[in-house]
Amino acid sequence: MSTVANPDPPPEPGPEETARALAELELYANHTTPDPRPTAPPAPVVPAAAPPGVTKRVRRLRAEVAEAHLLADLQGDDTPLLLDTPKVRKRRKAAQQAARLHALAQDPEMRAWQAARMRRLLVAAALVSLTLALAWSTAGVQLFAADGAPAWSPAWIFAWLVEPFLSLALLVVVGARAYLGTRGQPLNDRKLIRIEWLFLGLTLGMNAWPYLPGGLPDGTDFSLPRLVLHILGPIVAVAIVTALPVILAAFSRLNHDPAHGRDGGLTGLTYSADTARLIDRTQALITAGELPDSPSAYKIQRALRCGMDDARAVRDAFRTHDG
Template identity: 70%
Template structure:
């Protein structure tokens, strides 16, 4: 049988020594450096690249089902739509009666200008031929030789006066149809052709050459063609129907005057004689052809009817 020995109670000195030992231990622990956690290895370039590819794939998967970009117009589509819209507006503008009348007037002015320039050049071309005919073997620089150069210019100027007057009046819907003036015009042309062709005709020229004859009559032939064609072209332009131009042709707050009706009636009779108006035109047809107000057109129609009944 064992006997336990009772533990002696600590004395105050033992307690003091224990506290000193505890303080020393805590001081030693505090003076030691703190232990670091184990280092985590950093991501490599391949890991970062793969992580970015995965993130991009998720973003593309979320966005590719959205059709909003497909509904937007590309720059090429917008350019085509703009061009189509502009073409539609230009086409609509071209159908406007005022625009059609402006285009016809512009084209008529251009054609008249070109015709007169061509006529002037054609007459200038024949100047040398007329000079050779008029000089009649006169010595060079003699008075007869010098004055021979003036024959074609004054003849051409007289012809241009007649042609210019007929062209201008035709553009104002009042063509000159006087037979005397037309005969004068053809007389000038015949003189020009004859003086150019005479020295080179068969049995007249010492050595006939068809090419020289054609070369010298080329200018007069062109002049004859222009003088013949120009009144026909202008008459065709005058007869064009551009549609109603009510905003430009009606007079505001004024009725038709007697003098205006008489003038318009005379113009209508001339157009009827030329076949540009029927024998009994309607007021609407008169208004479109004469470019006058509807009240004036009705008055002209009544005047024409009264003139036929007499």
């Protein structure tokens, strides 16, 4: 029976290997075991010293240059210019209001209302002026009617009543003609016209006679300014009575449709884009036979389902074209 011989034992490590092994073991222990000693705080960061020559003036100029570059980049954006300023919005609001007022002024109903208001104003002013003119001539008529009667005598007092009852009779005729004229029924009866002229002639004659050469007292010189001053009232009354029927007759002939332009209305109006589209739609409906050739504003509004102002504008456009 054979036997196996024992292997040779490993050689013992030398001093260098032992030192190296101890060093590795110590390094491993230092990495795995926390150091019980307190750690020192990190050292503060000391800013780098500015290069020589960088003064406060240099830093300020550098900031201005950087700001200028940023402003140059922002100025290239036109977005702020697209916004309306308060002044622009105020002007746009005023322009829109003016456009709507102009469109409203072309409406026949508005034009009729304006004419009626102006007519009433003119009639009232004429009657007030006529009353004042007749009152002005009262003194001249009193002097003629008193015929030298003593002051405060019965003849002198009743002489003040001559002009008032003449003026009242004249105002009755003039007022009736003025009122009927405002209702489109001018009263041009010849008898009434003769009555007016009779009263005016009497008033003018009684005012002028005491200051004419034949009616002046002895030793009184004729004075043309005095004569004109006393006949001024009757002359104004004659002018008003003559002009008022003519003015009222002109008002009664007014045509308030601006399409005809007989009362100074605008012709050849320029329509907006919306109105032009409505006109085209209306023309198509007329061609299709759904609307008559000259439709009214009510029919246009019902057919197009638009506002009455737009319907009137379309109606006026077709009337202008037909005219």
